[in-house]
Amino acid sequence: MSNEHGEQVTFQETRQVEQGDFATAGQIAASFKNTLKKLGVASPVIRRIAIASYEAEINLAIHSWGGTMRLIIYPDRVRLLVDDVGPGIENIDLAMQEGYSTASEEVRMLGFGAGMGMPNMKRCADAFKIESVLGKGTSISMDFNL
Amino acid sequence: MTVAQIIQAMELELLTPQTDVSREITGGCVCDLLSVVMAEGEGGMAWITVQTHLNVIAVASLHDFSCVIVSGGAAVEEETLAKAQEEGIPVLRSPHSSYKLAGQLYGLGIA
Numbered sequence: 732m733s734n735e736h737g738e739q740v741t742f743q744e745t746r747q748v749e750q751g752d753f754a755t756a757g758q759i760a761a762s763f764k765n766t767l768k769k770l771g772v773a774s775p776v777i778r779r780i781a782i783a784s785y786e787a788e789i790n791l792a793i794h795s796w797g798g799t800m801r802l803i804i805y806p807d808r809v810r811l812l813v814d815d816v817g818p819g820i821e822n823i824d825l826a827m828q829e830g831y832s833t834a835s836e837e838v839r840m841l842g843f844g845a846g847m848g849m850p851n852m853k854r855c856a857d858a859f860k861i862e863s864v865l866g867k868g869t870s871i872s873m874d875f876n877l
Numbered sequence: 878m879t880v881a882q883i884i885q886a887m888e889l890e891l892l893t894p895q896t897d898v899s900r901e902i903t904g905g906c907v908c909d910l911l912s913v914v915m916a917e918g919e920g921g922m923a924w925i926t927v928q929t930h931l932n933v934i935a936v937a938s939l940h941d942f943s944c945v946i947v948s949g950g951a952a953v954e955e956e957t958l959a960k961a962q963e964e965g966i967p968v969l970r971s972p973h974s975s976y977k978l979a980g981q982l983y984g985l986g987i988a
């Protein structure tokens with residue numbers, strides 16, 4: 732397998748997240764974690780990818796109208812692509828700040844909405860890119876060096 | 878100190894009889910905000926929380942926690958317990974507050 736730049740791809744997996752699916756969210760992160768374990772990736776790297784995947788998965792379920800998460804494993808790095816259709820993010824700098832959250836009272840009661848998900852993702856990844864278009868959706872790309 | 882030992886010492890109720898309680902507890906964490914636990918969790922920790930829904934098990938399992946301790950005697954959803962059995966995460970419960978449980982754990986030498 733190889734990507735559009737002709738780079739060798741060891742493995743890839745794409746999963747769908749539905750809006751409002753937060754009760755079962757964490758399944759994709761768990762499945763990515765298993766995949767990485769089977770491929771023999773070092774556990775500190777698995778831990779960072781699992782945390783970032785979990786936060787991305789929850790955000791898709793809570794804040795977007797649904798989206799996809801794709802795990803691509805290259806010989807030298809792991810890439811996590813998160814794309815959603817949704818309201819988009821008006822002020823990305825604000826969204827990246829610890830403690831900033833627009834989560835509803837309902838999900839806050841369940842322990843979401845600390846405003847730590849995006850900072851967690853950024854801290855875990857070796858490279859982090861985010862693009863968002865209001866009324867269309869948000870795309871996040873994260874790289875983890877192997 | 879193992880999960881089985883704290884169950885005895887702290888008089889905890891084991892809600893997941895099929896899970897392995899022989900694991901060593903390597904630290905503790907008291908928090909009800911999932912993304913804070915996600916940021917600060919480490920393998921082997923005992924996690925004290927009032928949250929009882931499915932996502933608690935997802936977080937505990939991703940971090941490979943040794944157990945979850947539900948404080949305040951909160952009712953735990955059946956599906957949460959089923960998931961915990963499946964993932965092998967012991968869920969324990971106590972009528973005491975998170976504050977008191979953390980103090981007890983610390984007193985037992987889990988720092």
Ligand SMILES: Nc1ncnc2c1ncn2[C@@H]1O[C@H](COP(=O)(O)OP(=O)(O)OP(=O)(O)O)[C@@H](O)[C@H]1O
Nearest residue numbers: 790794826832833834843844845846847848849912
């Ligand atoms: N995919 C998304 N689509 C639209 N808005 C988003 C998306 N992801 C995040 N946001 C916005 O950015 C804010 C911050 O996100 P972040 O994950 O840091 O915190 P949170 O999800 O509100 O709480 P926590 O992750 O701590 O449970 C959100 O409250 C929301 O307003």
Ligand SMILES: [Mg+2]
Nearest residue numbers: 789790848849
């Ligand atoms: Mg979030």
